[in-house]
Amino acid sequence: MKNVYLDNNATTAVAPEVIEVMAPYFKEHWGNPSSMHTFGGRVKKAIDEARQKVAAFIHADPSEIIFTSCGTESDNTAIRGGAEAVGAHLNVVTTRVEHPAVLGPCRYLGERGHRLYEVNVDSSGQLDLVQLGSALREGSALVSVMWANNETGVIFPIPEISEMVKVAGGVFHTDAVQAVGKIPIDVRKVPVDMLSLSGHKLHAPKGIGVLYVRKGTRIQPFMLGGHQEDNRRGGTENVPYIVGLGCAVELAQRNMAQEVTAVAALRDRLEAGMLATCPDTRVNGDRANRLPNTANISFEFIEGESILYMMSDVGIAASSGSACTSGSLEPSHVLRAMGVPFTAVHGSVRFSLSRYTTSEDVDYAIKQLPPIIARLRAISPFVKK
Amino acid sequence: MWDYTGKVMDHFRNPRNVGVIENPDGVGEVGSLACGDALKLMFKLGSDGRIADVKFQTFGCASAIASSSALSEMLMGMTLDEASKVTNQDIAEFLGGLPEQKMHCSVMGREALEAAIDNYRIGKTDKKILGGKVVCNCFGVTEEEIIRVVRENGLSTVDQVTNYTKAGGGCGKCKGDIGNIVDKIVHERLEAERKLGAHAVPRKMTVIEKIRLIEQTIDREIRPLLKRDGGDIELIDVEGNRVKVALRGMCAGCQVSSFTLKDVVGVKLKEFVSNDLIVEEVRE
Numbered sequence: 001m002k003n004v005y006l007d008n009n010a011t012t013a014v015a016p017e018v019i020e021v022m023a024p025y026f027k028e029h030w031g032n033p034s035s036m037h038t039f040g041g042r043v044k045k046a047i048d049e050a051r052q053k054v055a056a057f058i059h060a061d062p063s064e065i066i067f068t069s070c071g072t073e074s075d076n077t078a079i080r081g082g083a084e085a086v087g088a089h090l091n092v093v094t095t096r097v098e099h100p101a102v103l104g105p106c107r108y109l110g111e112r113g114h115r116l117y118e119v120n121v122d123s124s125g126q127l128d129l130v131q132l133g134s135a136l137r138e139g140s141a142l143v144s145v146m147w148a149n150n151e152t153g154v155i156f157p158i159p160e161i162s163e164m165v166k167v168a169g170g171v172f173h174t175d176a177v178q179a180v181g182k183i184p185i186d187v188r189k190v191p192v193d194m195l196s197l198s199g200h201k202l203h204a205p206k207g208i209g210v211l212y213v214r215k216g217t218r219i220q221p222f223m224l225g226g227h228q229e230d231n232r233r234g235g236t237e238n239v240p241y242i243v244g245l246g247c248a249v250e251l252a253q254r255n256m257a258q259e260v261t262a263v264a265a266l267r268d269r270l271e272a273g274m275l276a277t278c279p280d281t282r283v284n285g286d287r288a289n290r291l292p293n294t295a296n297i298s299f300e301f302i303e304g305e306s307i308l309y310m311m312s313d314v315g316i317a318a319s320s321g322s323a324c325t326s327g328s329l330e331p332s333h334v335l336r337a338m339g340v341p342f343t344a345v346h347g348s349v350r351f352s353l354s355r356y357t358t359s360e361d362v363d364y365a366i367k368q369l370p371p372i373i374a375r376l377r378a379i380s381p382f383v384k385k
Numbered sequence: 386m387w388d389y390t391g392k393v394m395d396h397f398r399n400p401r402n403v404g405v406i407e408n409p410d411g412v413g414e415v416g417s418l419a420c421g422d423a424l425k426l427m428f429k430l431g432s433d434g435r436i437a438d439v440k441f442q443t444f445g446c447a448s449a450i451a452s453s454s455a456l457s458e459m460l461m462g463m464t465l466d467e468a469s470k471v472t473n474q475d476i477a478e479f480l481g482g483l484p485e486q487k488m489h490c491s492v493m494g495r496e497a498l499e500a501a502i503d504n505y506r507i508g509k510t511d512k513k514i515l516g517g518k519v520v521c522n523c524f525g526v527t528e529e530e531i532i533r534v535v536r537e538n539g540l541s542t543v544d545q546v547t548n549y550t551k552a553g554g555g556c557g558k559c560k561g562d563i564g565n566i567v568d569k570i571v572h573e574r575l576e577a578e579r580k581l582g583a584h585a586v587p588r589k590m591t592v593i594e595k596i597r598l599i600e601q602t603i604d605r606e607i608r609p610l611l612k613r614d615g616g617d618i619e620l621i622d623v624e625g626n627r628v629k630v631a632l633r634g635m636c637a638g639c640q641v642s643s644f645t646l647k648d649v650v651g652v653k654l655k656e657f658v659s660n661d662l663i664v665e666e667v668r669e
Contacts, residue, residue: 303421305446309397312386323421324446329524329547329554331421342419346444379403379450381425381442382418 002315004361006270008201009150009178009294009352010319014244015203021247022205025240033237034228043239050246054210057249058195059186066211066229067242071177071198072101074211075144077222077233078173078194079105083114083142084220086171091141093117093170095127096337097151102144102175109142119145124286125154125338133164141170147179147195151321151334151350152285153294155183162191171217177201181252182259182291193217199241203354204248208241255355263353264292266362270351271295273366278373284340284348293353296321296335298344301383302376307349310372316365321348343382389447390481396451401458404440413500415493420524420551422449422490426497428460428505436460436468441497448480448487455479456494469502471495472537473549488549492534520562523555531563535570543567571605579657595658596623602657603630607650611636618650621667628654631667642666 005013025046031039033047048062055062068074079102083090094106096118103118110116117135120128127145135141143165148155158174165172173194176185181202187195194217199208211233213219219232226234252259275281280300299307304320311318321332323346330336331345340348351365377383389397409427416423422445431437439457443450456476460468473491477483483491517529534540534549543563547553553560590598603620611618616636622629630650632642639645643666651664 301418301444303445303449306397306450309394309447313398322446324449329421329551342421346418346421379400379442380444381414381423382444 002364004316004364006351006353006357006361006365007317007319008354008357009153009350011200011206012203012354013356014200014205015248015251017251018204018244018247022240022244025243029239033239046243047237047239050242053246054249057185057253058180058197058212059188060212061215063230064187064212064214066213066232067237067245068209068211068233069207069238070209071099071175071196071201072209073222074196074198074209075099075101075173075175076105077211077219078196078213079109079142079144081219081222082171082173082194082217083109085218086140086142088113090114091117091135091138091170093119093132093135093141093143093145095119095121095145095156097121097125097149097334098144098146099150099175099177102146106144114142121154121337123339125149125152125284125334126286126289127156127161129157129160129164132161136164136168136170141165141168142173143170144173144175147174147176147185148182148291149285149334150178151332152296152338153178153291153352154285155179155289155291157289158192159190166191178291178294181249181256182263182293184256184260187212187214194219199245199248202248202252204245205241208238208245210245258355260292263355263357266357266359267293267295267351267353270353270362270365271297273362274369277366277370281373282344284335284338284344295351297349297351298340299347299349299373299376300343301380302347302373304347304349306376307347307372310376311349311368314368314372316368319350319352321350322346387448387484387487389451389484392455392479392481393448393451393483396454396480397447400443400450400454402439402441402454402461405442406438406440409440411501411503411505413497413502413504415496415500416444418444422446422493424449424453424493424497426453426456426494426501428501430465430505434464436463436465445490445493446487448483449490449493451480452476452483452490452494453497456498460498465502465505468498471498473534474538485545486548488538489551492549496530520566521550521552521555521559524551526550526552528566531566532570535567539574541567541571575605575657590659592623596620598658599623599628599654599662602654603650606653606657610649611645616645626659626661626663628662628664629667630664 029043031043033040033044051062051065055065092106092109092114119132145156145161147158162172171193174192175196177198180197193214195212197210200206221232223234274297282298284296304322305324308320321335323329323331335345406427406429410430412427414425425442427440428436429438439460441453441457443453459479473495476491476494517527520528531552543560546563553563608618615634617633619631621631636642646664646666654662
């Protein structure tokens with residue numbers, strides 16, 4: 001059966017080049033980088049190289065790169081560790097559409113004496129900058145705003161937002177997990193204090209993340225009990241994965257032009273194809289400021305889990321904001337915050353492409369979807385005949 | 386992915402009896418677009434008084450579609466008296482079981498069926514009318530429905546109620562109220578079991594049964610009382626009729642702990658497990 005993977009915002013295939021560079025660090029170079037012998041010394045060098053590659057990729061200094069276990073750890077370290085370093089009774093400012101890895105720690109701080117602001121978005125998923133501005137005027141703030149949304153792909157104006165926070169004297173963290181590797185990011189030009197990224201969203205394996213911490217920004221380490229990562233993250237380094245991430249960001253750098261043009265073109269074709277062939281269908285999110293690989297499409301009157309299962313039967317993989325797929329009973333908090341009607345939230349499907357998506361994949365999806373949508377609508381009591 | 390049985394997937398992929406009946410005898414409609422699932426069920430009776438045709442339309446996930454399809458097959462040929470006895474467990478069992486979090490799909494089937502039968506019998510409107518106080522405002526679930534589902538399915542936790550009715554699955558503000566409803570019914574159930582036990586021919590419990598019953602009694606009857614005062618209890622050992630427990634939290638070292646032991650722990654264990662139990666405190 002055909003296998004068309006259109007769920008790259010969930011996770012990506014590990015690039016073959018990445019697997020190749022990782023393998024020796026399981027087989028031969030298994031030393032501890034902290035050791036005072038050649039087993040360790042050699043490995044230490046590999047970590048340094050990977051750190052340089054990651055730093056170069058976002059135009060940071062290598063000393064500003066902390067390797068973590070995942071994006072969630074990076075977010076937790078930035079938010080909880082950042083708040084702890086700054087002090088008590090902060091204004092914690094975030095948005096209603098963040099990933100749970102940011103909303104969780106922000107709400108945790110809100111329950112423990114800090115004041116929490118969750119800034120609204122409009123119907124296109126864009127942030128209410130006026131509301132953000134008034135939250136910033138309330139006093140010393142720790143601010144966490146995502147660079148791009150995982151569900152809709154909507155890109156927030158991080159250069160402008162980080163400038164606003166800087167002027168207000170706050171500390172600014174951005175969850176750039178979905179943005180890194182898909183759009184160019186340069187921390188020399190954008191005054192973010194902290195930035196999270198995750199390996200498995202850019203063709204490195206799961207289990208490796210990065211927190212960028214600008215020089216001079218204070219954080220309280222999350223993992224105590226080790227001198228690693230310059231005393232900022234205890235625990236023996238995950239050497240093969242760090243090496244793998246170094247390779248993955250090099251590949252991402254090399255493929256960036258393809259990402260923003262070729263992948264975007266495939267996405268646009270997929271989106272146009274769906275809209276043309278399926279009636280009562282809408283696109284969710286600001287189409288002008290969006291990741292090149294993401295399309296969030298709502299098929300009215302039918303439910304997302306059913307769509308996903310039927311797609312899976314013909315070998316197509318995607319995600320949905322429907323309640324039934326989340327494990328909870330609430331549908332997507334992102335689409336609800338945008339005021340997308342329930343009818344459209346339950347029937348939303350997120351298609352997310354990668355540089356490995358082919359033109360044939362898109363053709364196949366455009367051909368397979370309409371009968372699935374029609375079949376489910378034939379069962380639905382809400383379709384007006 | 387959910388762990389759906391082959392039968393669920395079969396009914397999802399090839400749903401039976403989809404559609405509408407012209408001039409049906411009964412129609413039941415439950416759920417809404419906002420809730421994420423909805424079912425419209427209709428039937429026609431034959432001249433023999435048995436269900437001659439069933440049709441349905443469903444908006445929902447794979448298990449909602451499969452539950453509706455399964456129900457439609459089960460109903461074919463039944464009298465209305467037989468149909469009115471179909472429970473949500475019957476629907477789930479027909480499908481070889483549903484994941485716990487998806488049990489609400491089977492409840493939706495039973496509710497639509499009831500609405501359709503009511504529609505036929507008393508001409509009640511085909512939209513479900515909420516009975517009693519609404520407990521969960523997010524999903525519009527009433528106290529009556531929760532009580533019924535807890536009783537029929539032998540539920541004992543708030544999470545289970547959420548899985549079966551969706552109540553508490555939205556903002557979560559009603560979880561305390563659901564907890565109170567569950568506690569009340571669980572208590573009634575324990576009372577009933579105890580009364581039944583008293584009248585039934587006494588049978589010697591196995592050691593395992595005894596320990597399990599002691600644990601259950603501690604969990605349901607004793608611990609909530611101690612927790613009110615910031616205390617807790619742990620079962621350490623059972624030797625013959627001697628139950629060894631440790632008091633924790635505020636109860637540990639409390640001046641009146643011997644009172645707690647005799648008048649709370651001892652009395653409850655005698656009441657719910659066996660009259661010959663002796664409670665001893667283990668101090669560490």
